[in-house]
Amino acid sequence: MNRLLLNKIILMLSTLSAIIGISFLFWILATLTYKGVSSIHLSTFSQDLVNGGIRNLLVGQFTMAIIASLIAVPLGMFAGIWLREYSNGSKLASIIRNLSDVMMSAPSIVIGVFVYALFVVPFGGYNGFAGIIALAIMMIPIIISTTDNMLALVPKELREAGVALGGSKHKIILQIVIKAAKVGITTGVLLSFARIIGETAPLLFTSANSQFFTMDLTEQFPSLTVSIYNLATYPDEASRELAWSASFILTAIVLIINLTGRYMTRNKK
């Protein structure tokens, strides 16, 4: 009966692993809610960091993430379209696909260092543009891979139907193929947006941070995540409380965007 016992033990340990994993999720979420909600006041949203609020940080973080998406989504989608629709499975396509896959897991701090050398040093200081470029570099490979994979799911017959109707290749891609893959690509965009909006490492020495409300991308730019890192290390209670509220709000934003993305594809499967 030894093997039956062993079987039981292993199955119990596996179940236990799942319980441990989920407990950590709830532990972290509970901590954030408990510490975050109790320190949120109306002024948290109406004031800038210099006055103990996070208004400028939220605006700054969203501004950078949105502009980064405006750069990364078209570029990534076009790249994915080329890989799937134009490359005809060439050697070059497989090299690009592999490199972009590797880029997806590149350490984000290294991307920060790279952008620092290229867009901070020559311009004489931290600036919002550099932060945007760092985020865009993180996002492009994710969009490429999503587009590539989603276009692969579109049945060949749809493209053939387009050809039979006399459509030119780019019209077929734009009006038929992309439409068919719309939901999947949108989900990919939302998930990657949720990822870059929570990034800290690539912003540390690109956009850095600012205490004040600004929309000037040529200057240091306010960042929610970088502020959390700074605030958490200050010894005073007020800074820590603000760090907790900011963490709670950031996590809520990330998880809501993430769940929205997942919900969209839920009905498809």
Place this chain on the structure above:
Amino acid sequence: MGGRLFKNFSFFSATLSFFILIGIFSILFTYAQDSIHQFGFDFLSSEIWEADEDDEDIGIFGGFIPIVGTMLSTTIAMIIATPLAMGIAIFLTEIAHKTLIKPVSIAIELLAAIPSIIYGMWGLFYFAPIIQSTFGGQGVGLLTAGIVLAIMIIPFMAAITRDSMNTVPDVLKESAYAMGATKFEVIKDVVMPYSKGGIIGSIILALGRALGETMAVAFLIGSVMQIPSKITDPTTSIPVLLANNFSEAQGLEMSSMYYLALILFIVSFIIISVAKFYFLGKKVK
């Protein structure tokens, strides 16, 4: 006409990730030149990291401490994460009731979506004190960083392992059950061998993630330039040293920072490539 423009722009976008990768490599290499020239491969084994007292632009810099710190914290994370991630993947593919699979999968994926800075905050204020009262030390240090790093990579590893375990044909498992095999025997002798490539790939990929993880470790490893003598001792890692000291460095120290970034980038590149192309194969045909 529009068609040609469309095609050319697609091609341009596709080559972009190639140029970014080449760009990162050459920029890091160029800026690291001074340090590479000065210290060569001894950089990897030298423990001293000191700017000259009179001239901040020069000094002696060696990467041994952050390199060892990175390896140790990653090792601890892998030792803890691997069995737990395997357990979760087995639970999701072989044990869980149909109604449980979805919510558990979503919970695990949300765990992966939480930004790393949040793990750092939570780890510093809630987890470090527990480690301190259980194992002694100062709270922050190798062990704390390693455990929180493990929690961060578990969902990632579990998801890929689950996907590859899901590819095992039911008929193979059913045949084994028909021979009287227990669930564990089916997992050990059918599922694991069949999805071996995917499992090893997921472990190596998670290793690549852990090596480059910055923010959570920055909160938790203690950021002290020393070789740890105990597992609870604070030390530093390559990403953490970069995060904390990169922007203030100058001259040769700055160049040495680029050298460290280059080392991290090359090691990650190799690890991720091995995982993706040797073990996980190409996902899309």
